[in-house]
Amino acid sequence: SFMKVAAVLVVLLTSSYFLFFNNTKSFETQIAQTETFKLPDESEVILNAQSKLSFSKKEWETNRNLKLQGEAFFKVTKGEKFTVNTKAGSIQVLGTQF
Numbered sequence: 001s002f003m004k005v006a007a008v009l010v011v012l013l014t015s016s017y018f019l020f021f022n023n024t025k026s027f028e029t030q031i032a033q034t035e036t037f038k039l040p041d042e043s044e045v046i047l048n049a050q051s052k053l054s055f056s057k058k059e060w061e062t063n064r065n066l067k068l069q070g071e072a073f074f075k076v077t078k079g080e081k082f083t084v085n086t087k088a089g090s091i092q093v094l095g096t097q098f
Helices: 002-020
Strands: 024-028 035-038 044-047 052-056 064-069 072-075 082-086 089-093
Touching: 024 044, 044 052, 072 082
Parallel strands: 064 082
Antiparallel strands: 024 052, 035 044, 044 072, 052 064, 082 089
């Protein structure tokens, strides 16, 4: 009986975490695949093969901050600063294409 209650609590807590706290949005491409995505501010991203892009949906309005693994081309909508973080460094723009 205790184990059943504990199992139900674990399932409920895990579900709650993913519903309320894990607000990360990710896009990913496979080998020989490119994809075009729209971000919440209407910026466009062309993600190259074997690449991954992620950002916090919860913080997007105040912090347009993305994490990029691989290669991408950005058409950034003008507005607040837009930051792309990679293993090689970060780039911050207000509205441009790169």
